[in-house]
Amino acid sequence: MGSLDDRVVLVSGGTQGVGLAIAQAALREGARVVVTGRRAHVGEAAAADLSALGDARFVRCDVADVEACRAAVEATVTAHGRVDGLVNAAGFTERGSVLDTTPEMFEQHVAVNLRGPFFLMQAAIGDMVRRGEPGSVVNVLTMSAHGGQPHLAPYSATKAGLAGLTKNAAYAHRFDRVRVNGVNIGWTDSDGEDVIQRRFHDAGDDWREQAAKRLPAGRLATPEDAAGIVVLLLSDASGVVTGSVMDWDQTVVGTSD
Numbered sequence: 001m002g003s004l005d006d007r008v009v010l011v012s013g014g015t016q017g018v019g020l021a022i023a024q025a026a027l028r029e030g031a032r033v034v035v036t037g038r039r040a041h042v043g044e045a046a047a048a049d050l051s052a053l054g055d056a057r058f059v060r061c062d063v064a065d066v067e068a069c070r071a072a073v074e075a076t077v078t079a080h081g082r083v084d085g086l087v088n089a090a091g092f093t094e095r096g097s098v099l100d101t102t103p104e105m106f107e108q109h110v111a112v113n114l115r116g117p118f119f120l121m122q123a124a125i126g127d128m129v130r131r132g133e134p135g136s137v138v139n140v141l142t143m144s145a146h147g148g149q150p151h152l153a154p155y156s157a158t159k160a161g162l163a164g165l166t167k168n169a170a171y172a173h174r175f176d177r178v179r180v181n182g183v184n185i186g187w188t189d190s191d192g193e194d195v196i197q198r199r200f201h202d203a204g205d206d207w208r209e210q211a212a213k214r215l216p217a218g219r220l221a222t223p224e225d226a227a228g229i230v231v232l233l234l235s236d237a238s239g240v241v242t243g244s245v246m247d248w249d250q251t252v253v254g255t256s257d
Contacts, residue, residue: 003030003231004029004231008031009023009234010033012063012089013036013037013063014046014087015039015047018188019035019089020050022089023056024050024227025227033054033057035059037061038061040058043058044058063117064111064112069116069120077127082127082128082131083128084128085137085138085234086121086125087138087139090117092108092112093109093152093155093196094108095200096154096155097150098150114165117165121137124137125180134178134179136180137166137179137180138181138230139181140182140183141163141182141184141245143185143249144156145160146160146253163184166181181238181241182246183248185221185248185249186221186247186248187250188222188226189222189223208220217250221248
C-alpha cells in the first residue's frame with residue numbers, strides 16, 4: 001500500500017524540475033496526479049511520461065492568472081471528484097536587488113510566487129472544506145525566505161510572504177483537518193538551476209562539481225530528495241503536523257557560514 005493510495009494530488013509547476021519529481025513520487029505512492037504548467041507541449045509530454053507510473057493528467061495553467069488557478073482546481077475536481085492534496089511548486093525567480101528591481105519584475109514575482117499560490121489554496125481548501133474531508137497542502141519555499149542574497153530581493157520577499165501565508169492558512173483551517181506546511185528548499189541541482197548558473201554566474205560545465213566541494217554532503221541536493229519530504233507531508237505519515245515551515249538544506253540558519 002502506498003502512502004498516498006487513492007489520493008488526488010494537484011501539483012502546480014509539476015511539468016519540470018522539483019515539481020515533476022514530486023509528481024513522480026506521488027504517483028509511486030499511489031496518488032492520482034494532476035500537474036500544471038504554462039507550456040502545453042511541455043505539459044503534455046510530461047503527463048505522457050508520468051502516465052507510465054499511474055493516473056496522471058496535465059492542465060495548462062499560468063499561476064500568474066488567478067482564473068487559470070481556479071480553473072485548474074475545478075478541472076481536477078471534475079476529473080476526480082475532489083482534491084485531497086495541493087503542492088505549490090511553481091515559482092519565478094529573476095535577479096533583482098532593492099536598488100534595481102523594477103515594478104514590473106516585482107509584480108511578476110508577486111503574481112507567481114504569492115498571488116497564484118494563494119488562489120490555488122483558496123480553491124483547493126474550499127473543496128476540502130465543502131466536502132468536510134481532511135486534506136494537505138505543501139508550499140515549496142526557499143531558504144532565501146529567511147532573507148536571501150542581495151540579488152534575490154523580490155524572490156526572497158514573495159517567498160517569505162508565502163511562508164507567512166502557510167502558517168495563516170494552517171491556523172485558519174486546523175479544525176477543518178486541512179494541514180498546511182511549507183518546505184524551504186536549499187540549493188538543488190535542477191535544469192532550471194543549470195540555466196541560472198550559466199546565465200547569471202558565468203558557470204562552466206563543471207559548476208556542479210565545484211559547488212559540491214563546498215557542501216557538507218559533497219553534492220547538491222536533487223529534485224528527488226526534495227520530493228521525498230513533500231510526499232511525506234502530503235501523507236498521513238507526517239501525523240498531525242501543520243503550520244510547519246521546514247528548512248531542508250545543508251546550511252544552518254543563524255550560524256556564521
